[in-house]
Structures are given as C-alpha cells and as structure tokens.
Amino acid sequence: MNWSNIFTVYRKELRDSLRDRRTLISMIVVPTLVMPMIMFGVGTVMTKVITKAQAETVTIAVIGGTDSPAVVAALRAEAKFQVVKTPADVSRAIGDKMLRAAVELPAGFDAALAEGRPATVRLLYYEGELKSGMGVGALEGFFRDYRGKLVERRLAERGLSADLIKPFEVQKRNVAPPEKVGGNLLGGIVAYSIILLCFTGAMYPALDLTAGEKERGTMETLLCCPASRSAIVFGKFFMVLTGSLGAMILALCSMALSAMVGGAMVAGHGLAPAVRHTQQAGGLALAIDPLGILGVLALVLPVAVLFSAVIFTVALFAKNQKEAQSYVTPMIFLIIVPAMMSMLPGVELNTKLALVPVLNVSLVCKEMLSGVWHWSYLALIFGSTAVYAGAALAVAVAMFKRESVLFRA
Amino acid sequence: MIEARHLTKVFRDKKRGEIRAVDDVSFRCAPGRIYGLLGANGAGKTTTLRLLATLLQPTSGTAVVAGCDVCAQPDQVRAQVGFLAASTALYGRLTAREMIAYFGELNGLARPEIAARTQRLAGELAMHEFLDRRCEKLSTGMKQKTSIARTLIHDPAVMIFDEPTLGLDVMAARAIVRFVRACRDRGKTVIYSTHVMSEAEKLCDTVGIIHNGRLVTEGALDELRARFRERDLEEIFVRAVGGELETGLR
Numbered sequence A: 001m002n003w004s005n006i007f008t009v010y011r012k013e014l015r016d017s018l019r020d021r022r023t024l025i026s027m028i029v030v031p032t033l034v035m036p037m038i039m040f041g042v043g044t045v046m047t048k049v050i051t052k053a054q055a056e057t058v059t060i061a062v063i064g065g066t067d068s069p070a071v072v073a074a075l076r077a078e079a080k081f082q083v084v085k086t087p088a089d090v091s092r093a094i095g096d097k098m099l100r101a102a103v104e105l106p107a108g109f110d111a112a113l114a115e116g117r118p119a120t121v122r123l124l125y126y127e128g129e130l131k132s133g134m135g136v137g138a139l140e141g142f143f144r145d146y147r148g149k150l151v152e153r154r155l156a157e158r159g160l161s162a163d164l165i166k167p168f169e170v171q172k173r174n175v176a177p178p179e180k181v182g183g184n185l186l187g188g189i190v191a192y193s194i195i196l197l198c199f200t201g202a203m204y205p206a207l208d209l210t211a212g213e214k215e216r217g218t219m220e221t222l223l224c225c226p227a228s229r230s231a232i233v234f235g236k237f238f239m240v241l242t243g244s245l246g247a248m249i250l251a252l253c254s255m256a257l258s259a260m261v262g263g264a265m266v267a268g269h270g271l272a273p274a275v276r277h278t279q280q281a282g283g284l285a286l287a288i289d290p291l292g293i294l295g296v297l298a299l300v301l302p303v304a305v306l307f308s309a310v311i312f313t314v315a316l317f318a319k320n321q322k323e324a325q326s327y328v329t330p331m332i333f334l335i336i337v338p339a340m341m342s343m344l345p346g347v348e349l350n351t352k353l354a355l356v357p358v359l360n361v362s363l364v365c366k367e368m369l370s371g372v373w374h375w376s377y378l379a380l381i382f383g384s385t386a387v388y389a390g391a392a393l394a395v396a397v398a399m400f401k402r403e404s405v406l407f408r409a
Numbered sequence B: 001m002i003e004a005r006h007l008t009k010v011f012r013d014k015k016r017g018e019i020r021a022v023d024d025v026s027f028r029c030a031p032g033r034i035y036g037l038l039g040a041n042g043a044g045k046t047t048t049l050r051l052l053a054t055l056l057q058p059t060s061g062t063a064v065v066a067g068c069d070v071c072a073q074p075d076q077v078r079a080q081v082g083f084l085a086a087s088t089a090l091y092g093r094l095t096a097r098e099m100i101a102y103f104g105e106l107n108g109l110a111r112p113e114i115a116a117r118t119q120r121l122a123g124e125l126a127m128h129e130f131l132d133r134r135c136e137k138l139s140t141g142m143k144q145k146t147s148i149a150r151t152l153i154h155d156p157a158v159m160i161f162d163e164p165t166l167g168l169d170v171m172a173a174r175a176i177v178r179f180v181r182a183c184r185d186r187g188k189t190v191i192y193s194t195h196v197m198s199e200a201e202k203l204c205d206t207v208g209i210i211h212n213g214r215l216v217t218e219g220a221l222d223e224l225r226a227r228f229r230e231r232d233l234e235e236i237f238v239r240a241v242g243g244e245l246e247t248g249l250r
Helices: A003-018 A021-055 A069-077 A090-095 A109-115 A130-157 A178-216 A218-223 A229-266 A273-280 A290-317 A321-328 A331-341 A359-369 A375-400 B045-052 B074-079 B096-106 B111-124 B140-152 B170-185 B197-203 B221-228 B233-240 B244-249
Strands: A058-063 A081-084 A101-104 A122-124 B002-013 B017-029 B034-038 B060-065 B081-085 B158-162 B189-194 B206-211 B214-220
Touching: A003 A021, A003 A178, A003 A229, A003 B096, A021 A130, A021 A178, A021 A229, A058 A069, A058 A090, A058 A130, A069 A081, A069 A109, A069 A130, A081 A130, A090 A101, A090 A122, A101 A130, A122 A130, A178 A218, A178 A229, A178 A290, A178 A321, A178 A331, A178 A359, A218 A229, A229 A290, A229 A375, A290 A321, A290 A331, A290 A359, A290 A375, A321 A331, A331 A359, A359 A375, B002 B045, B017 B034, B017 B045, B017 B060, B017 B189, B017 B206, B034 B045, B034 B197, B045 B060, B045 B081, B045 B158, B045 B189, B074 B081, B081 B140, B096 B111, B096 B140, B111 B140, B140 B170, B158 B170, B170 B189, B170 B197, B189 B197, B197 B233, B206 B233, B214 B221, B221 B233
Parallel strands: A058 A081, A058 A101, B017 B214, B034 B189, B034 B206, B081 B158, B158 B189
Antiparallel strands: A101 A122, B002 B017, B002 B060, B206 B214
16 A cells, blocks of 8 residues: 555645635534534524513413402412413314413302312313413413412311321432533434534535546546545545544534533523523523533444545445435435434433444543443444444555546446 | 557437447557548548447447556546546636636646646647636637647546647637647557548548448558559548448439
C-alpha cells in the first residue's frame, strides 16, 4: 500500500469537496445547526407552548346543573375557568376547540351531596388534544378539592379530625443527577441525530467521488495514473469518512456548546422565569454527562466507517449521481428505523440487540449519555460494528477493482 | 515501443450475451512513430486503447508497453503512458495548475520538479494566462491544453490518443494534431485512434483498420494504397471493412 498516493488522493478530494457547496452544507452547516435547533428551538418552543397553555383560562360548559347552583357557582368563582353558555352539541364544540372540556352534572347533584347520596360527575374532553387534556386535568383538580372540602365538612359535623382519612403524607424526591435526567430525556434523540448526521455527512462526498466522477468523466482520467486502485479507493474512502466524522464531531461540539449556553441561560440570563422554573423543576434538564459525549464519539467511529464504506460501494455501482441518489436515499430509512426503535419504551440492550447494527449503537449511546456504562455490551457493540465496517470496506475495495462497475455503461 | 500480442477482450452482457469487443488484435509501434487505429464507432478502438493503458484487463493475449507487460505490471505501464481521450475530463473545481500538479504527484514527482515542469509546459502550450483559473471556467481549447499538460507532466515514453479531436473546433483540433506530431518528434511512441480519415492521412506512419473488434488490415499509407489500388484513405477503409458500413446505411 502506497500511503503517499493515498494521502495525495485524500488531499485532492478534501480540497475539491471543500469547494463543493452541497458537501459543505451536509458536512458543516446542517450538523452545526441541528443540535441547537433540537436543544433550544424545539425545547424552548415546547416550553413556551405548554406554559402559555397552562396560563390560559379554560373555557368550559356545564351540562345540567340548573338544580345545583352551589357547584355551578363554585365553578364560576374559580379564576382559571371561564364558564360559557352550553352549546347544543357539546362533543362537537370540544372537537372544534370552541370548548376545552365540559362538566356533566347529574340531576339533583347539590341535593344528593347534602343528603349524603352517591353521585357521578362526568367530564367530557378530547383525548390526544393537548389543551383539552390540560383542561380536563384542571377540572379533575377542581372536583378533587371540592370533594376534599365536603369530606372535611362532613367529618367536622361528626366531630372527627381530618387526619382520620389521611393518616400519612407521601412526598416525592428526585435523586437522579441532572445529567441522568438530561441523558434520559435527550439521549435517544441525540444518538438518533448523530447517527443520521453520520450518514448524511458521508452521503454527498460519496456520491460526488464515485458516481459523480464517472458522470463527469474524471474517473477515467484518474484511473490512467500509476497509483494502484487500492490507493485511489482508500484516498477517496478517507474523504467520505472525513465527511461522516466531520458532521458527527461538529454535531457533538454544537451539542456541548448548546448544553453549556443552555445551562447559563437556565441559571438566569435570558429565559423567561416560567421556562426557567420548568427546567429547574427537572422538566427539561439540558445537562448531559460529558464523558458520555466522548463515549459516543468513540463508538460512532466504526459506525461512520460502516456507513462510509456502504454508501461508497452503492454509489460506485451507479452510472451517474442521479442514479446513485436513488440507490442511497432509501438507505436512510434503514438507518432511521433502528435508530427510532431505540427510543421506544421497553427496548432495552441485550446480547442479541447488541449485534444489530445502528440499533445497538443508538441504545448504548442513550445509556452513555445518561452516565450508564455497560462495558461488556460496549465491547461487543464496538467489536461487531468494527467487523461489519471492515467487511463493508473490503467490499468497497473489491468493487473498485471491477471493470464492470467502473465502466458500467 | 508498444507491442500488442493477440489482444482479446470479451464482455458478457445479460441481454446481448458474449461480445468480443477486441478479437485477437496484434500490432507493433516503434518509438518516434505514430500508429493510427482507424475504425467506425463501436469497432473496438477505445477498448483496444483502454487495454493498452491498463484501464481494462485483456480476456486473453497481452501487450508490452515500454517494456512492461500490461497484465503483469499494470502500475508500471501507466507510469510510462500518457492517455488522452475525449472522455478523460478535468476536475472542474481544481485550477489548471492544481490539476497538473495532482497528476504529477500521483506519478511520483517531487513538488519542485512538478513546479518546474508545469512552468515549462505552460510556456510551450501558452497556458500562463489561465493556469490559476478553475477548470470549470476554462474554454474548450484551454481545457484541451490543460489535459495535454496533464498527460505530459511525467514525460511518458508512450502517448495514447483516443479520438482526441472529438467535438473540438478547427483551431483546437489543429493544435492537437500539432501536439501529436511534436510527441513523435520527441521520440515518443504514439497510438492515435480516429475515424477522421484526413487526420490519419496527416499524422500516421502506420495505419491499422479495425472492424468488429478485428484488425482487418494494417501497413504504411503507401503500402495500403498499393495493396488496395486506391489513393483515398476513405475508399481504402470502406474496402477493408468489406463495404458493410456504406451498404448498411442504404
């Protein structure tokens, strides 16, 4: 193997690629912007939407209740509810978002409570609709308090203490450090994004350096030189790998920077108090274990080799870039599906899954970002992915030596 | 020196079956001579030249190029060959200077040597004006000059031209013809494929006519004229290939 020729080819391909706008976008611009967008953009927008929805008054209607003025008055007195005139079709009004939820009171509700008879209140809402769900939650809270006060009054009338029905309190306390919370919340999506960027980072250089060269006629020019086919393929492959790793490293740096800036902002320099409160309460912790980021970097290396070699081989087979794109683009789904599976609840790392490419790395990256290190699985995943990557690279070299591939007409 | 010995190349196609693109072709070209390979489109010229330049491997037979066997020593053969074809393009995002230097490096030349040779070639080919311009911005003639400099940077003993004037205007084509003659005058072994008879008449010391992958006749122009009792090379060509092409067009 002539390393001087490999380096010459690599250096030329790097210079050539850095002058190609599409490669720059896939290798530098997208990975740099994606992480802040996920961590700030999506997070901030979601927090704002939720905070706004929580602050808004809940528009409700009451069905029945003409004979129960006490409970209706209590509902009207509650500041967070706006009781409107009951429409003819309540269910439709909720579906059309005219109402967030509705209360259906049985006939003689006040009287039943006064006489100690059981009664059932129905709450109508729209499952899956965020604001309707929050509205019905507020109504549940209201009726829980209303029932609590009634019970206390009944106990007092009988000369009994309120502690009789509440012999002890239950309190929750979070023991997870912020990075574990952050890892669990963001680990899945971060691993998924990094794997996807690894693929897209390799995609454009691979297409350009193989099918693109065939299409432009420069492949034949290059093959006329005395450098061996292996030297040419390795030089080109290292450029594709640079695209993949470059995208990943930029994504990780951007992620670390976003987390740092995010932390500073949460500490009190920019975010709205409501958002800060939500984040401090652990609702959207941005902290991620820094060692986890290094772990992801190490583990994604063989994945990048695997992706680069596979895309390189597939694109090499194509006659032109358009054909190569039609082969390579569907492969994104092969990456997305296992990467998304890792985010499903209940999909846990085991020996079998540790051998499934992409899924294994997604699962273990999520754990590493949460500060959990399964060393035996890590070794198995690194080893198996390295074997797949080596095999893919060997296929790429073999394909590059085939006339039927290089001169496919 | 180039010596093709029973060169044969068979392609296998799922639809068309076995295609003998080059069939038992043998010829020889000495240093300081131009061997013209004449043939219609699809006759087997490009495949023959790709075999000589080791871009393809022969199915059987072999060739010796500048003392190296194309089957056993392909890398050494390529180090001795300058290959210029209509299909060998330039890297659009590299400048002409970078393009020449890239091939100089791949041919194992040191940077100072590349710089010196680039200066010399740029002077000979009047390239100074556009040497640092990206290839994608060059005119066809400028691109052709850059391609020539690319093939000459390692000063090869053998030059292979595959229809180099295809698609060029008269002036650019004349420049190529001048350059091919200059190669011969410098003692290089030159193979020149074309289907333009006037070019072959102007340039070639020996002409080989290839048809359906087979070398149907070869010889110096005067020998061919005597053999076929024709002055005009086009008439000689048509008779050599059995008049099939002309009949086929009727």
